[in-house]
Amino acid sequence: MNRRFFFKTLASVIGLFFTGLWFKMVHVQNKNRVVKTVVISLDSLSEINFFNDFIVVREGSNLSVLSSKCTHLGCRIGNVSQDLLQCPCHGSSFDRAGQVVTGPALRPLPNLRYDIDQKNNTITVFLA
C-alpha cells in the first residue's frame, strides 16, 4: 500500500462516515416532527377568520386555509382592510386567495391542509 492509496482510502472512509451521520440526523429530525392540529367549529366561522397561525376564508360553501405568516419577513397577518389581508409590518397585502397584491412580499401565502368533518361540523387544520 503506497501513501497516495492510503490517503485516498482514508478520505473516502471519512466522507462515508459524515454522509452516514448526516442521513441519520435528517432521519431523526423527520421522525420527531410533530404535526399540530387545530379543530374549529364551522358554525363559528365568518367570511375571514384570523387565528394565531392561519387564516380561514369562507366564501359560500368554499373554504381556504392560508398561513398567517407573511411571506416577506414572517409577521403575523391579522387584519383585513378594503377586502385585502394586510401585513402590519411593511405593508404587504394579499387577496382572499393569498396572492400578493402589494409588496414587498413576493410569494403568496401558503395554503394549509385541512379536513372537514361533516358529522361534527368542524374543520381540522394541519400545521406542519
Ligand code: FES
Ligand atoms: S413582514 Fe409582511 S410586509 Fe414585511
